[in-house]
Amino acid sequence: xxxxxxxPSTLSVQEGDSAVIKCTYSxxxxxYFPWYKQELGKGPQLIIDIRSNVGEKxxxxxxxxxxxxxxxxxxxxxxxxxxxxxVYFCAASKVRDTGNQFYFGTGTSLTxxx
Amino acid sequence: xxxxxxxPKFQVLKTGQSMTLQCAQDMNHEYMSWYRQDPGMGxxxxxxxxxxxxxxxxxxxxxxxxxxxxTEDFPLRLLSAAPSQTSVYFCASRPDRVKGxxxxxxxxxxxxx
Numbered sequence: 001x002x003x004x005x006x007x008p009s010t011l012s013v014q015e016g017d018s019a020v021i022k023c024t025y026s027x028x029x030x031x032y033f034p035w036y037k038q039e040l041g042k043g044p045q046l047i048i049d050i051r052s053n054v055g056e057k058x059x060x061x062x063x064x065x066x067x068x069x070x071x072x073x074x075x076x077x078x079x080x081x082x083x084x085x086x087v088y089f090c091a092a093s094k095v096r097d098t099g100n101q102f103y104f105g106t107g108t109s110l111t112x113x114x
Numbered sequence: 115x116x117x118x119x120x121x122p123k124f125q126v127l128k129t130g131q132s133m134t135l136q137c138a139q140d141m142n143h144e145y146m147s148w149y150r151q152d153p154g155m156g157x158x159x160x161x162x163x164x165x166x167x168x169x170x171x172x173x174x175x176x177x178x179x180x181x182x183x184x185t186e187d188f189p190l191r192l193l194s195a196a197p198s199q200t201s202v203y204f205c206a207s208r209p210d211r212v213k214g215x216x217x218x219x220x221x222x223x224x225x226x227x
Binding site: 009091 | 118145149154155156157158159162172173204211212215216217218219220221
């Protein structure tokens with residue numbers, strides 16, 4: 001199966017600074033990499049995703065980069081705000097006959113200090 | 115659209131009791147799945163379904179049963195609850211088996227005493 005490792009497990013930044021969360025995956029056949037934000041007491045919400053045929057994708061203050069050769073991908077949040085405080089999960093997925101299966105990292109708890 | 119709806123939000127069981135966690139989606143999604151979330155372990159797939167009448171096991175299926183009689187509903191059954199099943203359970207769905215965004219419900223927090 002796939003093994004997704006995520007670092008760091010906790011991250012504190014000052015408001016306005018950037019935050020970077022990194023994930024590595026083991027299966028070179030994985031081709032879809034979503035990122036989820038989970039606020040306390042809620043379900044994970046998709047914030048950005050990237051496919052293996054793209055190296056970088058940006059959506060306002062959030063960007064994701066993918067290095068297929070090294071099998072790692074990263075989430076970048078610029079100009080952080082207190083409402084960015086949450087747990088962030090990366091995931092890797094690949095096409096299978098029975099349907100894609102998603103493998104998740106262990107999460108990063110981000111705290112933005114006002 | 116209500117999205118993915120899970121009930122109940124909280125549940126306490128005694129060891130050996132059975133219960134069903136409900137999941138429903140109104141987006142006509144073909145693919146539905148159940149995850150459990152434990153501290154330090156991320157989200158792990160329990161069971162999934164790629165359409166009515168079709169289910170398959172994920173990473174941690176032991177102790178859980180599922181069925182998919184309609185496109186909308188995908189209940190998760192615990193036949194004899196154990197303390198090791200104390201966790202937060204999430205249902206998630208996507209338009210089909212190979213593409214589309216995976217959307218999550220708000221979760222069920224289950225405690226087994």
